[in-house]
Amino acid sequence: MHGVEIEAVRTFVAVVEFGQFREAAAELRVTQQAVSKRVAGLERTLGVTLFVRTARGARPTLDGQAFLPHARELLRTVERAAASVRPGSRALRVDVLHRRIAPALALHGFRASHPGTDVDVVALGDSDATYAMEALLAGDIDATFRAVPGYDLPRGIRAERVLHDPLDLLVGPRHQLASVRSLTPADVAGHRIWVRGDKRGAEWAAYYDGLGKAFGLRIDAVGPDFGTEALMDAIAESDALATLVGSRDRHVWPDTHDLRRIPLHGPTPLYPHSFLYRTGDRHPGLAALLQHLVRTRPAPPADAWTPSWAR
Amino acid sequence: MHGVEIEAVRTFVAVVEFGQFREAAAELRVTQQAVSKRVAGLERTLGVTLFVRTARGARPTLDGQAFLPHARELLRTVERAAASVRPGSRALRVDVLHRRIAPALALHGFRASHPGTDVDVVALGDSDATYAMEALLAGDIDATFRAVPGYDLPRGIRAERVLHDPLDLLVGPRHQLASVRSLTPADVAGHRIWVRGDKRGAEWAAYYDGLGKAFGLRIDAVGPDFGTEALMDAIAESDALATLVGSRDRHVWPDTHDLRRIPLHGPTPLYPHSFLYRTGDRHPGLAALLQHLVRTRPAPPADAWTPSWAR
DNA sequence: CCTGCCCACAACCAATGGTTGTGTGCTCCT
DNA sequence: AGGAGCACACAACCATTGGTTGTGGGCAGG
Numbered sequence A, B: 001m002h003g004v005e006i007e008a009v010r011t012f013v014a015v016v017e018f019g020q021f022r023e024a025a026a027e028l029r030v031t032q033q034a035v036s037k038r039v040a041g042l043e044r045t046l047g048v049t050l051f052v053r054t055a056r057g058a059r060p061t062l063d064g065q066a067f068l069p070h071a072r073e074l075l076r077t078v079e080r081a082a083a084s085v086r087p088g089s090r091a092l093r094v095d096v097l098h099r100r101i102a103p104a105l106a107l108h109g110f111r112a113s114h115p116g117t118d119v120d121v122v123a124l125g126d127s128d129a130t131y132a133m134e135a136l137l138a139g140d141i142d143a144t145f146r147a148v149p150g151y152d153l154p155r156g157i158r159a160e161r162v163l164h165d166p167l168d169l170l171v172g173p174r175h176q177l178a179s180v181r182s183l184t185p186a187d188v189a190g191h192r193i194w195v196r197g198d199k200r201g202a203e204w205a206a207y208y209d210g211l212g213k214a215f216g217l218r219i220d221a222v223g224p225d226f227g228t229e230a231l232m233d234a235i236a237e238s239d240a241l242a243t244l245v246g247s248r249d250r251h252v253w254p255d256t257h258d259l260r261r262i263p264l265h266g267p268t269p270l271y272p273h274s275f276l277y278r279t280g281d282r283h284p285g286l287a288a289l290l291q292h293l294v295r296t297r298p299a300p301p302a303d304a305w306t307p308s309w310a311r
Numbered sequence C: 001c002c003t004g005c006c007c008a009c010a011a012c013c014a015a016t017g018g019t020t021g022t023g024t025g026c027t028c029c030t
Numbered sequence D: 001a002g003g004a005g006c007a008c009a010c011a012a013c014c015a016t017t018g019g020t021t022g023t024g025g026g027c028a029g030g
Helices: A006-018 A021-028 A032-046 A062-084 A102-113 A129-138 A202-215 A228-237 A284-295 B006-018 B021-028 B032-046 B062-084 B102-113 B129-138 B202-215 B228-237 B284-295
Strands: A051-054 A057-060 A092-095 A119-122 A143-146 A157-171 A192-196 A218-222 A241-246 A260-263 A268-278 B051-054 B057-060 B092-095 B119-122 B143-146 B157-171 B192-196 B218-222 B241-246 B260-263 B268-278
Touching: A006 A021, A006 A032, A006 A057, A006 A062, A021 A032, A021 A057, A057 A062, A062 B062, A062 B119, A092 A129, A092 A284, A102 A119, A102 A157, A102 A268, A102 A284, A129 A143, A129 A157, A129 A268, A129 B051, A143 A157, A157 A284, A192 A228, A202 A218, A202 A268, A228 A241, A268 A284, B006 B021, B006 B032, B006 B057, B006 B062, B021 B032, B021 B057, B057 B062, B092 B284, B102 B119, B102 B157, B102 B268, B102 B284, B129 B143, B129 B157, B129 B268, B143 B157, B157 B284, B192 B228, B202 B218, B202 B268, B228 B241, B268 B284
Parallel strands: A092 A119, A092 A143, A192 A218, A192 A241, B092 B119, B092 B143, B192 B218, B192 B241
Antiparallel strands: A051 A057, A143 A268, A157 A241, A157 A260, A157 A268, B051 B057, B143 B268, B157 B241, B157 B260, B157 B268
């Protein structure tokens, strides 16, 4: 009974409206005695008597009348305050790292099957998973697709493995493997591979490090200033340079490059996409999206390979 | 943790202002853990994360930033509500007899032009001017609008004529005068007029008695149990019954009643509203309100009629 | 790598706010 | 006038809450 309590104020208004404690109690789903206590408490904290109790009900005193409009305003203000951050009042914001890779396509599927849910797709860029986590914690985004271990996440963030994209080797027309239809990862040993990604980004780097170590590949990450276009240009020219792309990625590059995808199998390296979200986020679209992703989660191929930390 | 708690909101604001839980806790004289719990509880009820916790403190998330102004407004509203009944330093409390008649409108004008002064409008009802005077003398209210003679007031109470509302005849669609555009009071002689008002209320009764005598009208007061709605219903049905309302009154009645106002001129009967207050009342808002009323006092029409005691 | 700072979690405890059961006073009806 | 019925207050009791102290983990800075 330290300060003014909102439930007490709500009770006060109900009593004024019904003219008696009993009905107000019924409306509020509590006993008459509880209403009596709440009103008594409010009267104590305010230091005035709010109701004249009669045999047929209760009617506000002058102080009660004076308090009433303020009480109503208070309830409206509370409602507005709660509405200002109500989950669902805005579109769900999901970060996808890049608009043309597998997670973005999964989002398109979700939008098609849930036309009622607004989803904003934002691309924070492939800088660093940490940055995305911060944005997640700060509420800038509701979820993000990242390749991270399922453990060792910041407090308040959960991850769910929802996608895995088999990798294709992408080579130019003059590459030594350009006409091959299928390869094992081990076949690529000895060929230079560049992947685009910030060295500091533990995310891509960790994956390609693991992949390289597992199959004896030489994979170099080219810094963020070296854009996708420049990388594609370099590959198109080269007879020894290749890169790796998700088989479901829908990157666009000029036709003139004549680049070829060569699927990898035996084993099939999968790039693991986790769906990261705040545990406290009550946005209704979030639950729906998570459910959709889990339901449509593809079965991994029998010969799948992923780094140990991603399992 | 059922609904939004004011203490939690206060805590939230303190944390935003200090930038960390620790200092906010010191400010609020509780432990850091209590602040942590309160914020966590608020986040749970709102369903959003309000702060990003870092090693050096806490800064609001986007939701937190959005919530902040509402939180501050909420605290101000609570303060105003409590102040409205605070013994000693409460808002100016003015009785208006009814919320939809001219004096209430005048108060709205005052509030608009003096946003710094809190005014609470209460309605004691049209029982008896004596009752209002008692409330005035007892300090329950600071002022009241009543139609009383300027003389013969209890010691300690002063009256100032501040408003006069021309009367309209209000009739139903089937009334014999329903299509007339304007009337003199004498034209209404012979038609039955009911006005709502307690017979014991010297106030209304004295005015309508005088009006009836002056122009040969038959005006009956229907008791307080006979509500405004019932009166309006009766008038809507009748071809002979009418009532009198102030031309500035903003009573609401169902559209279906199809009631018509007919202004009275030649002479124009004015209903006199006096502003009554305690001479000893030092409330700063009182002087401001009185001054405002006197300044905006309308000039009476040239052919005005008021009872002799009201002059 | 260690230290210091800041917040979260756990365990515990007093106070709160709810319940049921009962009492008192007023109205209305007989 | 007296009793029934209704409406609110009081009392006892109990689950929940919101506070405390104690402790641990993460991060920035030396």
